[in-house]
Amino acid sequence: MGSINLVGVSKSFGDVLVIPSVDLEVNEGEFVVFVGPSGSGKSTLLRLIAGLEEVSKGRIEFNGQDMTNLAPAKRGLAMVFQSYALYPHMSVRENIGFPLKMAGMPKSEIAAKVQEAAKILNLSEYLERKPRQLSGGQRQRVAIGRAIVRQPKAFLFDEPLSNLDAALRINMRLEIMELHQQLKTTMIYVTHDQVEAMTMADKIVVLDHGNIEQVGSPLELYRAPDNLFVAGFIGAPKMNFLTGGEASRYNATTIGVRPEHVQISTSSGLWTGKVGVSEHLGSDTFLHVNVEGQQSPLTVRADGEVQLNYGDTVYLSPEEDKVHKFDNDGKAIR
Amino acid sequence: MGSINLVGVSKSFGDVLVIPSVDLEVNEGEFVVFVGPSGSGKSTLLRLIAGLEEVSKGRIEFNGQDMTNLAPAKRGLAMVFQSYALYPHMSVRENIGFPLKMAGMPKSEIAAKVQEAAKILNLSEYLERKPRQLSGGQRQRVAIGRAIVRQPKAFLFDEPLSNLDAALRINMRLEIMELHQQLKTTMIYVTHDQVEAMTMADKIVVLDHGNIEQVGSPLELYRAPDNLFVAGFIGAPKMNFLTGGEASRYNATTIGVRPEHVQISTSSGLWTGKVGVSEHLGSDTFLHVNVEGQQSPLTVRADGEVQLNYGDTVYLSPEEDKVHKFDNDGKAIR
Amino acid sequence: MKSNRVLLSILGWVIGFIIFFPILWMVMASLKTEIEAVATPPSFFFTPTLENYFVVQSRSDYLNYAWNSIVISVFATLLAILIAVPASYSFAFRPTKRTQFKLVWILSTKMMPPVGVLIPMYLFYKNMGLLDTHLGLILIYTLINLPIVIWVLYTYFKDIPQEILEAAQMECDGLLNIFLYILLPLSKSAIFSTSLLSIVLIWNESFWSLNLTAFEAAPLTTFISSYSSPEGLFWAKLSAASTLAILPIMFLGWVTQKQMVKGLTLGAVK
Amino acid sequence: MKSNRVLLSILGWVIGFIIFFPILWMVMASLKTEIEAVATPPSFFFTPTLENYFVVQSRSDYLNYAWNSIVISVFATLLAILIAVPASYSFAFRPTKRTQFKLVWILSTKMMPPVGVLIPMYLFYKNMGLLDTHLGLILIYTLINLPIVIWVLYTYFKDIPQEILEAAQMECDGLLNIFLYILLPLSKSAIFSTSLLSIVLIWNESFWSLNLTAFEAAPLTTFISSYSSPEGLFWAKLSAASTLAILPIMFLGWVTQKQMVKGLTLGAVK
Helix, strand or coil: CCCCEEEEEEEEEEECCCCCCCCEEEECCCCCEEECCCCCCCCCCHHHHHHCCCCEEEEEECCCECCCCCCCHHHHHEEEEECCCCCCCCCCCHHHHHHHCCCCCCHHHHHHHHHHHHHCCCCCHHHHCCCHHHHHHHHHHHHHHHHHHHCEEEEEEEEECCCCCCHHHHHHHHHHHHHHHHCCCCEEEEEEEEEHHHHHCCEEEEEECCEEEEEEEEHHHHHCCCHHHHHHHHCCCCCCHHHHHHHHHHCCCCCECHHHHHHEEEECEEEEEEEEEEEEEEEEEEEEECCCCCCEEEEEEEEEECCCCCCCCCEEEEEEHCCCEEEECCCCCC | CCCEEEEEEEECCCCCEEEEEEEEECCCEEEEEEEECCCCCCHHHHHHHCCCCCCCEEEECCEEEEECCCHHHHCCEECCCCCCCCCCCCHHHHHHHHHHHHCCCCCCHHHHHHHHHHHHHCCCCHHCCHHHHHHHHHHHHHHHHHHHHCCCCEEEECCCCCCCCCCHHHHHHHHHHHHHHCCCCCCCEEEHHHHHHHHHEEEEEEECCCCEEEEECCHHHCCCCHHHHHHCCCCCCCCCEEEEHHCCCCCEEEEEEEEHHEEEECHHHCEEEEEEHHHEEECCEEEEEEECCCCCCEEEEEECCCCCCCEEEEEEECCCCEEEEEEECEEEEE | CHHHHHHHHHHHHHHHHHHHHHHHHHHHHHHHHHHHHHHCCCCCCCCCHEEEHHHHHHEEEEEEEHHHHHHHHHHHHHHHHHHHHHHHHHHHHHCCCHHHHHHHHHHHHHHHHHHHHHHHHHHHHHHCCEEEEHHHHHHHHHHHHHHHCCCCCHHHCCCCHHHHHHHHHHHHHCHHHHHHHHHHHHHHHHHHHHHHHHHHHHCCCHHHHHHHCCCCCCCHHHHHHHHHHHCCCCCHHHHHHHHHHHHHHHHHHCCHHHHHHHHHHHCCCC | CCCHHHHHHHHHHHHHHHHHHHHHHHHHCCCCCCCHCCCCCCCCCCCCCHHHHHHHHHHHHHHHHHHHHHHHHHHHHHHHHHHHHHHHHHHHCCCCHHHHHHHHHHHHHHHHHHHHHHHHHHHHHHHHHHCCCCHHHHHHHHHHHHHHHHHHHHHHHHHCCCCHHHHHHHHHHHHHHHHHHHHHHHHHHHHHHHHHHHHHHHHHHHHHHHHHHHCCCCCCCHHCCCCCCCCCCCHHHHHHHHHHHHHHHHHHHCCCCCHHHHHHHHCCCC
C-alpha cells in the first residue's frame, strides 16, 4: 500500500540550502528510521514527505505516482507529532474520530472505528476525557490512535517519544514496534536517538547536514559504517578513534574500535594507558583509559564486577577483526 | 570543608506535603546523587539545601552548624541550574566573575580567578562573548565556571545535563566527574536519569514521593535493592518481575531478575516463552519474551550476534544467586 | 508578623474604599436634590429621590442615546474582529522577517494624537454625508480599535502550538475547515474577551463621538456632556446622567467577569 | 503568480497612502491661507506660507503649552514606572493564587468611563487646590496609566526565566543588588519603551486636561481645542496648531523607533 520514493529532493529556506539533494527509496511495509544530530535535516525531510513544507526541487512519489505538489490532507499519510498535537478542545473520542469526520464518514462508522482503535491502545476508559486530563503516555497513544483510524498509506513519526520519561519511552517504543508487526504499514520515524534507531528500524537512514551518510539495517551500520560520521554516531558508548602511529600501523589515517571490542588486562597488551574515571552500571563497567599519544581517553567495556582504581596502569588490545579503518577523507577502507 | 546534614527536614507547599521527613548525611568530598522520577521531591530537597525554598520543619546543618534560616547567598554553596541560568546581559567574563564582584573582591584578583577557571574549562577564547552566542555545552561550562570561582563549600547541580544532546551529555558527565576528582569538593547532583546516577555517584539517594527509598553506592543498589521501587528504578533495561507460582517457588510474593542474569536457550530451561520484539543494538541484543502466566514480557540480554525470530519458542533460566525476592509489602527478603 | 498582616489588610481596604469613593459619591449625588448635592462637606444621610432620573429621561431621550451606543459599539466591534482574525492569523502562523516591524507599526498608529486628523476627517465625513450617522461612527471606531484587537488576538494565536495546526493540515482539507473546526473553537474565549474590551473602549470614547455626531447617531458620551454644558452645572442631574451612561457597561462587565478573566489570562498566565 | 504580487504591492501602497492622507492634508492645510484651506476639492498646488504658524504662536503662547505637556507627561510617567516596577515584580516572581484575578481587576479599572467620576474628581481637585496645577495632572495621569504600565512590565518580567533570579539569589545578598545588577539591566529596554508608551498616551489625553486645567498647567491638547472653539473654525490655523502639537511626539517616536521595536517585541516575539 505504501512505497515512497524521493528523487533528487532538495530544500532551501530562503538562501539557506538545508537539504542539497536526496534520493531515497522506502519500500512497502518497511520501518525506516531517519536518524541524525540536530540540524541534520531529518525532520525537514519528513515534513517534505508529509507536505508540510514545499519541495524546492525534485520529486516525491507514492507507489510511483508523483505527489510532490499535493496538499498534505490528500496524500493519505498520518503523522504523529513530538508534542502529540492533540486538539485541546476535543475529547479523546473526538480527537481520534476527527480525521474520519473530515473525510465525511457516517457517524455510526466513526464510532465503531474509534471504539476499535481505543481498544487496541487501551484507551477505552478515557474516551470522554480531554487531552489535558491525560498523562504523557496516554496522550501519545491518542495521537497514535488518531493516526491509525485513517488506515493511512504510511505513518510518519516526528520524534514522538522525546517528551516522555525514560521508562515510558521504552514502553512506547515496544508498543510502536508491536503495532508495526500487526499493521505491516510503512512507517517513517525520525529520531536523534541512535538507540531508538537501532532497536526499531528495519532500515536506518543516517543524515548529517542534509546529506544521507549511509542507508542500511541496524547491524550493517554497526558492523560496517561507511565513514567516520556513521561510525561515531551509531553505537553506545561511542566508537573509540585513534590517529597517528597507532593508525598507520593499520595503513589508515584513523582507526576505530568499539568499547566492547577492546580487551583489558593488567599485565600486557598493544596499548598502555592509565585508568581515568570509570562508570559502574552494575551490568557493565565502562572504563575511560588515557592512552599515551592519544588526545581523548579510550572507553572500554568490562564486565560488571571489574574493580580498577583511578590512575592504575592497564594494557589494552583491540579484537583485530573488529578494527575499523578510515582514509584521509574519513571514508571506510574495506 | 563541606559536610551537610539534614535532620527531620520536611516541606509543604500550602496543604501539600511534598517531603514528609528526611534525614540524610552527606560527607565531606562525597559525590551524592539524588535520583527519582518526576515528582519525587529530589529538586525540592536540593532547593531546601540551597535555601531557595524555606524548610517547613527540621534542620539543615553545614559542618555541624545550623544554617536552616540563612539566606542563600550566605550559605557558601554554588548551584548549577538546568537552564544554565546565565545572565544574558553579561559577557562570559562578567558572568563568571559576578559572584566574586558581589563578594567585593578587588578587580585584579577577579580577573586572575576568571582567567584560571576559563582555562580549566576551555573557555578562554569565549570570554568576551554573550551567552546567546555560545552552544549548549559551552553555556553549561560557563555555569560551572561561575560556580567554581567562588570555591564553595559544596556544589549543587540541578539536572544540569538534561538540556544537552546525548553525545554532549556523556562528555559533560565525564568533565564533571574529572572536576570532582580534581577539586574533591562535596557535590550534590540531582537527576532523573538512573544511568547518570549510577555512573557519577559515590552515594546514590533514591527518592520517591518525597521519601528516601534507599541510600548506598551504585553497586550496592544494583546488587541489593531494598524494595521493589529501587529494584525497578536502578538498572537498564529494567529488572524483570515475576509473580504468582514462579514467585512462590522462591517463597516470595514477587521475584526479580535482571535481563543480564537470564540464560536463554532453544532447548530447555525453567520458563517457556515466545520471542516478541527484539532490539539489536549491535553490542547487545535485548529479546522480549512472552512467558506463560506472566502479564508483561521478560527482557533478556543476549550477545550481539544472536538471531531469533518473532514467535520462536525459547526457554529461560535465571542465575539462581542473582534472583531478588520481595515480600507482600515490596520489601526485599534477604 | 500577624499584626502586620492585619494592618496591611486594613490599609488595603482603606485604599480600596478611596478608589471606590468617586463612584459611590456619584451614585449618591444622583439620588439627592440639587441643593444637597453641592453641600460641602457632602452629607451621607439624606432622603433618596429618583427625581433626577425622571428629569433626565424626559429632557433628553436617554433610550435614543443608549440604543446608539449599543449599535455603534457592537457593530464596530464585529467589523474589527472580522478584519483582525485573518490579520492576526497570518501574523502568528505565517510570520516573515518583517512581521515584527509591521506589528509595531500597526500599534504606532495609535500614538498619533487624534486632534491631528480631526479637520480632514471632519471634512471628509461632511462631504461623504457620514456626519451624525451610525455608519460613520462604526467605521471610525473599527479603524481606531483595529490595532489593539489585532495585537490581543495575535498574542493569543501565537500561544497556540504550530503543531496543532499542522496536525489539522494533515487531516482536513482547506483553510476554512481548519478555521471552523480547530482555530475558532480554540480561540473563542479570546475572541469573546477581545470583543468585550473593544465594546468597552468604544462605549467610553468621547472625542470622535462629540465631534462627528449631534443627536441622530450620538452615543451616551454625548448625552452626558450635554449636562456639563457651560450654561450652568447641575451636579445631581449630571450624576444621574453619568450613572445611567455607565450602568449598561458595568452590568455587561459584571455578567461576563468570569469569561473575561479566562480569556485575558489564558494566553498570558497559562 | 507574479502579476498578482505586483497588484498586491500596488494595493498595499494605495491603502498606505489613504491611511497617511489625513496627515498630509493637515500639514498642507497648515501651509495654506484660510481661503485656500476650505476650497473643495482641496488644491494640491499652492504657494506655501508660514503665516499661520506665526499667528498661532503670537495669539496663544505655544511654548507654555508645550512645556506643560513635557513636564506633565515625563513626571507622570516616572512616577508610574516607580510604582509599577515593584508591583509587576511581585506579580511576576511571587505569584499567588489571586495574582491573575488582581491583574484583571487592575485592568478592569480602565474600563470605567471617565465621565462617570468627573464630578467628584473636579470637586476634590477644587477643594485640594489642585485645579490647573502640574501636580494635579501628574497625579491623575500616573493613576490612569498605572494599569497599562503594570501590565506591560508584568508581561515582560514574566518572560525572564525564574532560574536567572534564583542564580542571582545564590550569589548576591539582598534584593537591591539583584535589582540593580540583574533585573534592571535585563529589562531596561522594556522599561524604556513602556515609558515612551506612557508619555505618548499622556501627551494625547484630552478629557482630563480640558476639564482640570485652564492655562497655567494646560498641555497641548487644550491648546488645540482653543482653535476649534464654536466662535468660528479656522481650518488653516487649527491645522498649524495641530501640526505643532503633534510635532514633538512624532519626533520622539521617530528618534526612538528602534529601541521601541526592540522593547515591544522582545517579550512578545523572542
